[in-house]
Amino acid sequence: MSDGLDALRAELTRAAQSLGAPARTEPVLERPRDPSFGDWATNLAMVLAKPLGRKPRDLAQEIVASIDRQAAGIASAEIAGPGFINFRLDAARVAQGIAALVAAGEGYGRTTSGAGRPVVVEFVSANPTGPLHVGHGRQAALGDAISSLLEWTGWKVSREFYYNDSGVQIENLARSTLARVREMRGEPLEIPEGGYHGEYIKDIAEDFLKKHAALAEQLSTEQTLIVGDIFTMTGAGTAARELAVEMLRKEQDADLQAFGVKFDTYYLESSLYTDGRVDRTVAALIASGRTYEKDGALFLRTTDYGDDQDRVMRKSAAKGGTYTYFVPDVAYHVTKWERGFTRAINVQGSDHHSTVTRVRAGLQALGIGIPEGYPEYVLHQMVTVMMGGEEVKISKRAGSYVTVRDLIEWVGRDAVRYFFLMRKGDSQLSFDVDLARSQSEENPVYYIQMAHARLSGIFRVGGIDPASVDPAAADLSVLADEGAARFPEPRRRRGGSARAAPRGDLSPRHREQDPPLVPQGARAQRTRADHARPSGAGARCAARAAEWTVVARHHGA
RNA sequence: GCGCCAGUAGCUCAGUUGGAUAGAGCAACAGCCUUCUAAGCUGUGGGUCGGGGGUUCGAUUCCCUCCUGGCGCGCCA
Numbered sequence: 001m002s003d004g005l006d007a008l009r010a011e012l013t014r015a016a017q018s019l020g021a022p023a024r025t026e027p028v029l030e031r032p033r034d035p036s037f038g039d040w041a042t043n044l045a046m047v048l049a050k051p052l053g054r055k056p057r058d059l060a061q062e063i064v065a066s067i068d069r070q071a072a073g074i075a076s077a078e079i080a081g082p083g084f085i086n087f088r089l090d091a092a093r094v095a096q097g098i099a100a101l102v103a104a105g106e107g108y109g110r111t112t113s114g115a116g117r118p119v120v121v122e123f124v125s126a127n128p129t130g131p132l133h134v135g136h137g138r139q140a141a142l143g144d145a146i147s148s149l150l151e152w153t154g155w156k157v158s159r160e161f162y163y164n165d166s167g168v169q170i171e172n173l174a175r176s177t178l179a180r181v182r183e184m185r186g187e188p189l190e191i192p193e194g195g196y197h198g199e200y201i202k203d204i205a206e207d208f209l210k211k212h213a214a215l216a217e218q219l220s221t222e223q224t225l226i227v228g229d230i231f232t233m234t235g236a237g238t239a240a241r242e243l244a245v246e247m248l249r250k251e252q253d254a255d256l257q258a259f260g261v262k263f264d265t266y267y268l269e270s271s272l273y274t275d276g277r278v279d280r281t282v283a284a285l286i287a288s289g290r291t292y293e294k295d296g297a298l299f300l301r302t303t304d305y306g307d308d309q310d311r312v313m314r315k316s317a318a319k320g321g322t323y324t325y326f327v328p329d330v331a332y333h334v335t336k337w338e339r340g341f342t343r344a345i346n347v348q349g350s351d352h353h354s355t356v357t358r359v360r361a362g363l364q365a366l367g368i369g370i371p372e373g374y375p376e377y378v379l380h381q382m383v384t385v386m387m388g389g390e391e392v393k394i395s396k397r398a399g400s401y402v403t404v405r406d407l408i409e410w411v412g413r414d415a416v417r418y419f420f421l422m423r424k425g426d427s428q429l430s431f432d433v434d435l436a437r438s439q440s441e442e443n444p445v446y447y448i449q450m451a452h453a454r455l456s457g458i459f460r461v462g463g464i465d466p467a468s469v470d471p472a473a474a475d476l477s478v479l480a481d482e483g484a485a486r487f488p489e490p491r492r493r494r495g496g497s498a499r500a501a502p503r504g505d506l507s508p509r510h511r512e513q514d515p516p517l518v519p520q521g522a523r524a525q526r527t528r529a530d531h532a533r534p535s536g537a538g539a540r541c542a543a544r545a546a547e548w549t550v551v552a553r554h555h556g557a
Numbered sequence: 558g559c560g561c562c563a564g565u566a567g568c569u570c571a572g573u574u575g576g577a578u579a580g581a582g583c584a585a586c587a588g589c590c591u592u593c594u595a596a597g598c599u600g601u602g603g604g605u606c607g608g609g610g611g612u613u614c615g616a617u618u619c620c621c622u623c624c625u626g627g628c629g630c631g632c633c634a
Binding site: 030041043046080081084091129163168194196295296297298309311312314318320322326349350351352355379381382422424426427430435439440441442443444447449450453454455458461462479 | 570594596604629633
């Protein structure tokens, strides 16, 4: 998409070339720190000073003299500071941008830079061992926003959820369920070590009693509870596991639906075992010569790829002889590559950051042409939930942690998503439930909602249908602040001082300086009225709403 | 002890590839408004950019070091 500055760039490039600049010189345009300097600025003269061996300000003089203002679409060019050149855009050019914005409607700002290339974004990827917690919520918000941004810029995005439905956690889930079943049959409750204490396990146990009465009967007379991993457990263990995983997957799906997140694909870790991919991956890694056996365990030389120690792939017989977590994860990422995803992004909590090196090392050791930085990781810091000035840690249903569902019930879906995107992932996030619920200007969500409500109110009172406004018939030159036309670039706030206000600011203070309103037909008149009458409040609302939207998207990136 | 992330106004946070006088919201203070939704409007004050070195014409930004907080350092996931 053109940002309307191509003509200016072309003029600058031409001017630079005529001064003898290196062939690949590309003029960089940026927003001046202080809007009173102008709309755009370039440091071109300073960049050229060194290669040309001349003073920046002299070069700036010649560049300015050389530019064809008409062709570049600018009203003025001024030299400032050590050699910056400040530009003011031509009002007609700005109006063109606004007309283009209105014409493009909701599609404004879309680009095709992704060129339809495939990318898989993996996020949430919870164990099916309980309801989603707040960390999953942050991932869901981030992952979904990243996916939307990629779609917006022309990528073919697949949102993927990886189910860790194998391994020790699932064994614990099955054992916890059976412990609850026995409790319901009158035996003392003994939740196994590493087991799950949440209320939801009781629901599963109840279902188990209904569907597997015979197994439950048998269970109560057994002296020893099931042993072995998910591949060797039988009878009640298998039944409990299958039932629990099924119920919890349904529950997680319901949570995600309530959160408004939809996945394109769900990938089951267990399938990597059943279809032989894990074994094939291990065989390929052994064949690569990057593995060795020690103390009865199989190691991968991850230190060859920057890890601080080699990692166990297959545990020794004494520890069960199973594969460690990252082995199926490597096999899983091979499938992403083989499914044609030349780009893969994983959204995870920073508590998993130690797996990054391991997975990448495994993929490199395979030597099948996967790039070194594959997959990309977006790691986010931890979330704490605050209510009444204190940290909340307990959820009624999950027991030991606050769930996504809790947050949605407390403050609503949109507010939850907004609060998760409000901070960049690198920062720890304190989720203030009271703030998210409050109807005050301190709550950004409420602020945005009010902006929309007030704008709608203005149209309603004015008896105007916004859709009926024809920008082609309107005098857009009254809208000389080009801020809105620069979407999706994050808008720089213009500060509170009068000096900083751009030309044609629609605040009351500036209105009297605006050009007189000359009717050009009823429609045009109404269009101006739409924008001019609300003046300070309306324009500011719109600008702020746009800012928040852009800021939210920006943070999502 | 090692690795990753963070530390910017009273509070919560932005700050793009190294660039001009480091910004916003809220809070504080002053003035104004009481006809369109008062989320009032306008203005003012407020900073050793965690500390100290270094590179550079120029550092919140890059490098080194120290301090503080979070997370991770398992044949757990």
